[in-house]
Every structure is written in C-alpha cells, then in structure tokens.
Amino acid sequence: MIVAERRKLIKDLLLKNKSVKVSDLAEFLNVSEETIRRDLVQLEKEGVAEKNYGGAMLIENSTTPSVILPVDERKLQFSREKEAIGRAAAELVKNKQIIILDAGSTVYYVAKNLPDNSNLTIISNGISAVEECSKDDTASIYLLGGKLRRNSMSLVGPQAENELRKFNADFVFLGTSGISLRQGFTSSDLYEAEIKRAMVAAGKKVVVVADHSKIERVGLTSFLDFDDTDIFITSELANREIIKEIENKGVQVIVAPIPETIGIL
Numbered sequence: 001m002i003v004a005e006r007r008k009l010i011k012d013l014l015l016k017n018k019s020v021k022v023s024d025l026a027e028f029l030n031v032s033e034e035t036i037r038r039d040l041v042q043l044e045k046e047g048v049a050e051k052n053y054g055g056a057m058l059i060e061n062s063t064t065p066s067v068i069l070p071v072d073e074r075k076l077q078f079s080r081e082k083e084a085i086g087r088a089a090a091e092l093v094k095n096k097q098i099i100i101l102d103a104g105s106t107v108y109y110v111a112k113n114l115p116d117n118s119n120l121t122i123i124s125n126g127i128s129a130v131e132e133c134s135k136d137d138t139a140s141i142y143l144l145g146g147k148l149r150r151n152s153m154s155l156v157g158p159q160a161e162n163e164l165r166k167f168n169a170d171f172v173f174l175g176t177s178g179i180s181l182r183q184g185f186t187s188s189d190l191y192e193a194e195i196k197r198a199m200v201a202a203g204k205k206v207v208v209v210a211d212h213s214k215i216e217r218v219g220l221t222s223f224l225d226f227d228d229t230d231i232f233i234t235s236e237l238a239n240r241e242i243i244k245e246i247e248n249k250g251v252q253v254i255v256a257p258i259p260e261t262i263g264i265l
Helices: 003-017 022-029 033-045 079-090 105-113 127-133 158-164 190-201 240-248
Strands: 019-021 049-052 055-058 098-101 121-124 140-143 147-149 154-156 169-174 178-180 184-187 203-209 221-224 231-235 252-256
Touching: 003 019, 003 022, 003 033, 003 055, 003 158, 003 190, 019 022, 022 033, 022 055, 033 049, 033 055, 079 105, 079 203, 079 231, 079 252, 098 105, 105 127, 105 169, 105 203, 121 127, 127 140, 147 190, 154 190, 158 190, 169 190, 184 190, 190 203, 190 221, 240 252
Parallel strands: 098 121, 098 169, 121 140, 169 203, 203 231, 231 252
Antiparallel strands: 019 055, 049 055, 147 154, 178 184, 184 221
C-alpha cells in the first residue's frame, strides 16, 4: 500500500471514530508503529488530527460547513463575482500553454473564460470544467481517472494522483473551501485535498481563486501553504486587511473589479 492510500485510510478512520490508536493502526495496516507515528505527524501538519499519547484525535472545526452544496448549486452562489475572478485568472493564460484545473466552482469560471483557439493543453479532474473546455476545438483535454465524487462531479483517488505525475503544467488553478492566515488554503474534503496537493506538485505556477466568502473560513484540512502559492485571485469584495496580510506573506494578489451592474447573488 502506498503512503497516500494508507493516510487516506487513517483519515477515514478518524472521521468515523474521532480517534485512533497507533498500535491498532499498525496491526490493521501491517506496518510499524514508527510508520504510523510519521503518518500522524503529517496529518497533524495538515490540520486533520491532534496527536496524543498512543494515538491521535480528529480536529473538528466549528467553522467547517456541515453541508457542502453540489457543485452546480455552488456555481450559482456569487456567480457574477466568480465570473469576474474567472476572467482575471484566464487572462494569465497564453497560447499553447499547459494548464491544470481542479473541480472547484470558481475554477469552472476560469475554464469558461479561457481564450478561444489558443491550442491549450488542459488537464482536469472536474467534469464541468472539461465539458466547458471541450467547446474549444483547438484544446487538447485530459480528464483524470479515478473515483467519482457526485457532490463535486470530480474524480479523485490514487489513480488520478498518479496520472498527474506525468504532466508539467505552466499553471495550476485551484479553488478552496476556506482561507486562514494560520493554516493557508483549506478543503472540506480529504480526497479533494489530496488531489489538489498532487496538482500543485505538477505545476510551475500555482494560482488559487476564491470569492470573498472564503476568507477567514477554515475547512477540514489544509492543502496549500502561502509559501507555495504564486498568485491568489479574489474580488474587490474581499477583506482588504486580510488581502494585505496575504501579500505580506509573499503571494501576488490580484483583486478582480466587479462592474457596477454586477451585484452579489
């Protein structure tokens, strides 16, 4: 069993049982207790677990939304704001570049605004993004394989993560469930977080796109630090003080203007 699969199993057990023991995990997974301790250290860094004597406990954050809407419904939330953000992000892309898109609702608007007839190579785990990109006949499109998550209409798991190792992209565009000055960019789903990390490893420049509501919210697990983020794109509705703090951490921030005729939906 590869490391990613083992850690996903541990995360699943944490979600189900709220706590785990090193000795039980070592026996169940047929690895050494030292290996399990290293896994728990990593999960603690990701904000998933808190180590204790002999094991770890699940970190349950009260700010994590208990219900995540389906992606088609999330696309309608702040849709005009997301349109402005997606347009600003798409302007970064040049002819014949290779880009990776995740399955986030704001990233859908990046896909929607990509330049036509630009001979792009597009890799994604998001069915909605791929469908949108397929309207450009010059685009070469790779849909990653894996297990379907119906809520996000995305493909996740070791198969998708392994496929990403084949690519070297100019840009990676990622959505996020929350943005914390302490924990960075976070996801409310463990499997989505894993695929985002694999995408980051496959790209030269990492771009996170998010509407204003994601700022100062925290998801279940961190998937990206500010140190590893090149560009963050949000809108003029975002908290200016937080934007300044993110810039101070070395991230280029692009604030997309929203025309006066565009309101918050």
